[in-house]
Amino acid sequence: MSQNPAVVTGLQTEQSITRTTLSWRSLGFEPLIDHYRVHAVRGAERDFEPTEDNLVGKTVYPRFEHDGLDPLGETWTYRVLARSDAGRLGRPSRPVSATSTPSVVGTGTPVAVVGAFDGRTLEHRFAPAGYAQIPVEHPDAVVEYVQGRDTPGTAWPYLLPGPGDSWAGRKVYRARWTFELSGAPTDSDLAIWLVDTTRLGGVLQVLLNGSALTSIELPAGATRGSREGDATVPGSTLRRCYFEPEVPADRLRTGANTVELVLAEGGWVAWDAVGLFARP
Amino acid sequence: MTQPAPTRLSRRRLLQAGGLSAATIALGISAPETAGAEPVGRDELFALGVASGAPRPDGMVLWTRLAPDPTAADGHGGMPLRPVPVRWDVATDERFRDVVASGHALAQPELAHSVHPRVTGLEPGTEYFYRFRVGRGRSPVGRFRTLPAPGDTPERFSFGVTSCQAWYHGHFTAHRHLAEEPDLDLAVFVGDYIYEYGITSANLWRRGASVGPASAVEVETLEQYRLRYGLFKSDPHLQRLHARVPAVVTWDDHEVQNNYVGASSAYGMSDELFAHRVAVGYRAFYEHLPLDVDALPEGPSADVTTGLDVGRLARFSLLDTRQFRDPVPTSAEEQHDPDRTMLGAEQERWVADRLVGSPATWNLLANGVVVSPITEDRTDQWDGYPAARQRLLEAMARSSNPVVLTGDIHKHVASELRADVDDPSAGNVGVELICTSVASDGDGAPTDSYTPDWVQHDYVKLYDGRRGYLHVTLTPEQMESTFVVVPWVEADDTAPREVVARFTTPAGRPRLDRA
Known part of the structure; x- marks a missing residue:
């Protein structure tokens, strides 16, 4: 009869905001691996026995994203084992610990935000699937949002279309977000969280008060955020991504500030939320 | 436990393989009576029914999968993780008084307790009945007719064509009616036998049905694919069809993932990772x-191309239009690159040889995606591979009465295939019969927003957007193709059978005449 799967080796981690990505050496196809089982417990450097209670995910790939972690960062210790086509379990890998990258959403003080940093587009206008309305309501390809006056549900469409989107007229869309700073500016960070992008990827230019702040290379996504609004549903294939460029104090000013988000290349982005956070 | 040397395996690799070894596979095909654990005999073991396939003049592959609980979340169907011996019988009568062949196979957890014994030594063109037994448990009885002897020309041969079985979108009423067709020798499944999408309240339109949380997520692991087949194959109408006639099957994309191309996912994942899901x-x-057993995959590679000859009346070739295709073109220049391939060079040669060298009156190609030219932007279809299509049409032109059978689009379409798609004056080389979905897209309607794209062409003779199946009868003189629809599938499985169109194609005249 077929043998048990081999022990999983080469377990590595890669940290990002709200996510620790694990990868390991593939065990190949003999025996065929039904899936890998990822077990985890909170805390660092702990040895533990894999049980059903600490199973955090199954994956057919030699890769797993431990998602939905606290934006402040979470530390977990992982062990991975394989289950074969016959239902046999291999021995677990050695334990490996990792802490997800803390986000400014957790470490900073919110100055102004559009939406909730929750993995969903749902609070935004036309979400989760009314994208066809966006070019109708924004024929000039400009979204205007004034903090305090507008709300995400009335003025911030859940997608920002790009030149790769024929349904939106293949235009460069821009979202212009204006907010007031009452006191003296301090060093801050801009949090830009996306629920999904398209298979085209793209380039999102970020301008602050009329001049370039940064240019973000967008990864290829699942192209599903135009029709599904919740990346936290178990098994969701939406591909969240996070960008948190720094904003030095001297780039901000007391009174009105305008952040402009310009989708210069590629297909749409689906917003989770954007926000300015002052550093502690 | 004693394991015999494999006796029925043609693939050298199986003799060399470790892991899921030659002997292991062989036991799913032929095993000694003493192999395996004590039987756990109950009729409920056969909750997924029985099937036959890979027909030959002297025999057939029989199939069942032991699964008393087909939707068990671990994908093992409620079976213990140990081998179980299965006995099979083939008889000339439904009561099994005249058993002409019998044997043992070993249902093993490696293959989700499925067995694929090949029966040989039967008479050509003869009806048989088969069943499986485990302990005192008995399967439903299936039946099949062996193919005619190689030199014979049968008076007629009838088959059904179905595709796109999105179980959650509706009831399998089409299968209910197809299983009751008076003339039926074969069922041809042309792709999307399952769908991989998560089943939630948003897409569960099959009234009265419910699924557990394990089915709510997109299918990626082996246990999830097994669970998904278990769910779809629990349908009694699909089971009745399989029990009634042999089946031949090719796949399209949803057997793995929507719109995958060759070895690549369409959803931003490396080929190296995606290979695990393909496998x-x-x-x-x-x-x-x-x-x-030739279709047993080797990791992320499999050979599901196959063929069968119905004497000298018909030759079927089942193509794989998914695994070997070139990537989606990124420009018109790339789209029209003469080197672009849909089938891969080896399969292209194989099908050309089968077409050109065929002794049959009718030459049928079953494939996953539409061959007929419709619009330039339908790059998932052969429209995305125009040079490869032209080569296929040229091979068809050198064969006798070629007919393409297709699914994929969830519409009934009947089309004539011109020798040169760019030349309206070119004569026809054959016809393409595209069957609508069994359930995908729910009830549907006769026309929809896609209709103009199709009916703009004078060679498209039918378009209908409802659910149903295609029934074809071949004789030496003509082919009769009947497009059947069912007016609804979401509410229940009681919709009547309605014929939306019937065509005749005279042998030697590649056209569609409305009957």
């Missing part, structure tokens, strides 16, 4: 269908 998707396909 379990292909494995589950083999486990759940009555396929020859």
Whole structure:
């Protein structure tokens, strides 16, 4: 009869905001691996026995994203084992610990935000699937949002279309977000969280008060955020991504500030939320 | 436990393989009576029914999968994780008084307790009945007719064509009616036997049905693919069809993932990672269908191309239009690159040889995606591979009465195929019969927003957007193709059978005449 799967080796981690990505050496196809089982417990450097209670995910790939972690960062210790086509379990890998990258959403003080940093587009206008309305309501390809006056549900469409989107007229869309700073500016960070992008990827230019702040290379996504609004549903294939460029104090000013988000290349982005956070 | 040397395996690799070894596979095909654990005999073991396939003049592959609980979340169907011996019988009568062949196979957890014994030594053109037994448990009885002897020309041969079985979108009323067709010798499944999408309240339109949380997520692991086949194959109408006639099957994309191309996912994942999903998707396909062992995948590679000859009346070739295709073109220049391939060079040669060298009156190609030219932007279809299509049409032109059978689009379409798609004055080389979905897209309507794209062409003779199946009868003189629809599938499975169109195609005249 077929043998048990081999022990999983080469377990590595890669940290990002709200996510620790694990990868390991593939065990190949003999025996065929039904899936890998990822077990985890909170805390660092702990040895533990894999049980059903600490199973955090199954994956057919030699890769797993431990998602939905606290934006402040979470530390977990992982062990991975394989289950074969016959239902046999291999021995677990050695334990490996990792802490997800803390986000400014957790470490900073919110100055102004559009939406909730929750993995969903749902609070935004036309979400989760009314994208066809966006070019109708924004024929000039400009979204205007004034903090305090507008709300995400009335003025911030859940997608920002790009030149790769024929349904939106293949235009460069821009979202212009204006907010007031009452006191003296301090060093801050801009949090830009996306629920999904398209298979085209793209380039999102970020301008602050009329001049370039940064240019973000967008990864290829699942192209599903135009029709599904919740990346936290178990098994969701939406591909969240996070960008948190720094904003030095001297780039901000007391009174009105305008952040402009310009989708210069590629297909749409689906917003989770954007926000300015002052550093502690 | 004693394991015999494999006796029925043609693939050298199986003799060399470790892991899921030659002997292991062989036991799913032929095993000694003493192999395996004590039987756990109950009729409920056969909750997924029986099937036959890979027909030959002297025999057939029989299939069942032991699964008392087909939707068990671990994908093992409620079976213990140990081998179980299965006995099979073939008889000339439904009561099994005249058993002409019998044997043992070993249902093993490696293959989700599926067995694929090949019966040989039968008479050509003869009806048989078969069943499986485990302990005192008995399967439903299936039947099949062996193919005619190679030199014979039968008076007629009838088959059904179905595709796109999105179980959650509706009831399998089409299968209910197809299983009751008076003339039926074969069922041809042309792709999307399952769908991989998560089943939630948003897409569960099959009234009265419910699924557990394990079915709510997109299918990626082997246990999930097994569970998905278990769910779809629990449908009694699909089971009745399989029990009624042999089946031949090719796949399209949803047996793995929507719109995958060659070895690549369409959803931003490296090929190296995606190969793991392909491997379990292909494995589950083999486990759940009555396929020859040649279709058993080797990791992320599988050979599901196959063929059969109905004497000298018809030759079927089942193509794989998914695994070997070139990537989606990124420009018109790339789209029209003469080197672009849909089938891969080896399969292209194989099908050309089968077409050109065929002794049959009718030459049928079953494939996953539409051959007829419709619009330039339908790059998932052969429209995305125009040079490869032209080569296929040229091979068809050198064969006798070629007919393409297709699914994929969830519409009934009948089309004539011109020798040169760019030349309106070119004569026809054959016809393409595209069957609508069994359930995908729910009830549907006769026309929809896609209709103009199709009916703009004078060679498209039918378009209908409802659910149904295609029934074809071949004789030496003509082919009769009947497009059947059912007016609804979401509410229940009681919709009547309605014929939306019937065409005749005279032998030697590649056209569609409305009957």
